[in-house]
Amino acid sequence: MKAFWILATIASLSGVTTSCTQTNKDASQAQVQSQKPAIAVDVAIASLELLEEENEYTGTTAPIREVSVRSRLEGRLLDLNVDIGDRVESGQAIAQLDDAVLSATVLQAEAEVAARSSEVSQATAAVGNARAQVARARVQYQQSQANANRFTQLAKEGAVSPQIAENAVTEAKAAEQSLRSAEQQVSLQEQTVSANSQRVLAQEAIKLREQERQSYTTITSPINGIVLERVSEIGNLLFAGNEVVKLGDFSQVKVIVLISELEIGKIRLNQSVDVSFDSFPNQRFTGTVRRISPVADPVARLIPVEVVVSNRDGKLSSGQLARVKFAGKQEPQIIIAETALEIAGRPTPAPKDANANIQGKSKNDPKSSPNTSDKGKPKTGIVFVITGDPKEPKVLARKVTLGDRRDGKVVILSGLKEGDRLVVRSGGKLQDGDPVKLSVLSQ
Incomplete structure (x- = not known):
């Protein structure tokens, strides 16, 4: 019994010693850390x-479309009233060719139309006369036919000789023939009127064609834009198809950038892009991918991508350096x-x-x-x-x-x-x- 209490006391003291040792160790670590x-x-x-990975690409601005204004016929250039940088509107006259020969041709065509119209009037009057003749012949025929019938009846009754009845019948046949002839004359005159009317229409077409050719001597702008280049000068002899000026439509500008084939998969049509210009350092523009070329450069492995930027205020012009950034959509x-x-x-x-x-x-x-x-x-x-x-x-x-x-x-x-x-x-x-x-x- 005494031995038991001795062992218990030793175990208790050992536990206290161990606990104190661990506590002292933790306290020591905390003290060291503090x-x-x-x-x-x-x-x-x-x-x-x-x-975001925003790769920057550079390109040069150009008008959304360029138009070459050309002469549509041969003639000497008498006037060219626009110069490089001028703004023009659709339908505005920008040049004038010599139209003396075409003016004479138009006058001749108008005279031909008048002559053919006169022929139609004469033929129409002839139709009226022929119809009047038909009316008179019809009356004559009706009267002759009535006389023939009456005298034939009287001859049967013995009131008149058969010779008189035969003469009346002959006169009726002659009147009928005259009526048929007058009706044919009306038909012929009507055909003449129709033919003359067709000639008038043909001559009218010739006149309109010549007037249209004459209108080509005034060269007009087909678009709203800016003159990019004067190709010809006053006094030059132009032939059909010769270029006079070049126009650019700057309602939008386009920028062509070359994209690596490794990056082209991140770009899609109608994607919005950020565009900046060195000429406007504090302003940012939004562009849209309008076209991705299906053909890459076989050497550089670069693919042309066309970006379009709105230019409503007309700030942007051709030849400006553009910096384009394509940003992907991320949260x-x-x-x-x-x-x-x-x-x-x-x-x-x-x-x-x-x-x-x-x-x-x-x-x-x-x-x-x-x-x-x-x-x-x-x-x-x-x-x-x-x-x-x-x-x-x-x-x-x-x-x-x-x-x-x-x-x-x-x-x-x-x-x-x-x-x-x-x-x-x-x-x-x-x-x-x-x-x-x-x-x-x-x-």
Whole structure:
């Protein structure tokens, strides 16, 4: 019994000694950490941004369309009343050819029309006379036929001789023949009127054609635009098809940029793009992809893409340097500097749960690690978040899931939220719970 109490006392003293030892160890570590000097750090705030890859391409502006104004017939250029840079409207007269010969031709065609119209009038009058003759012949025929019938009846009754009846019948037949002849004359005169009318129409067509040719001597603008070039000069003899001036439509301007075949898949028709001009450094324009060439340069492997920019105020002209940026559609994400991942060193020390679920993986094969992407870039990392009293800040190691990287920045898919303050640069290696001192550059 006495031995039992001795053993119990020894065990109790041993437990107390062990507990005191562990407590003293923790207290010692806490005291050492509290006595560790604060490390100077730069702090940034996690914010929502767009990780856009905006490649800039340069091109030269040109009018949305160019028109060559040409002469439609032969003639000497008498007047050219526009010069380079002049604005013209659709239908405005810009040049005049000699029209003396065509004016005479038009006058002759008009005279021919008048002559043919006179013939129609005469033929129409003849038709009227022929119809009057038909009316008289019909009356004569009706009277002769009545006499023939009457005398034939009287001859049968013996009141008159048969000779008189025969004469009456003969006169009736003659009157009928005269009626038929008068009716044929009407038909002939009507045909004459129709033929003359057709000749009038044909001559009218000739007159209109000559008048139209005469109108070609006045050269007009087919569009609203600006004169780009004077190709001919006053006094030159022009032939049909000779160019007089070049016009440009500047209601819109187009820019041709050459895109690598590796980037062309990111561009689509009707896509909005940002366009800037060195001549307007403080102004941004919005353009639209109107055409993507189906043919690439076989040597440079570059594909022409046409971008159209509205020019309602007329600021833009031809030959200006344009800078075009194609931006893809992305949702804002948490984006931080990649330097924030490098502070913990490589390999990154993780908090207690940072190495969970990685058992059974080879430590020597980065591709087999769940923290590594197929490209060898880490899929997860450790960042240090500012926590604790603002007057005595400390860092807390936090595991984050990484996304795309570009230009020294990385997308955080999980582990951080907007507004978190994290260390992006440090004066020394950090560990979980270390005190820090914020630099003047910190946010």
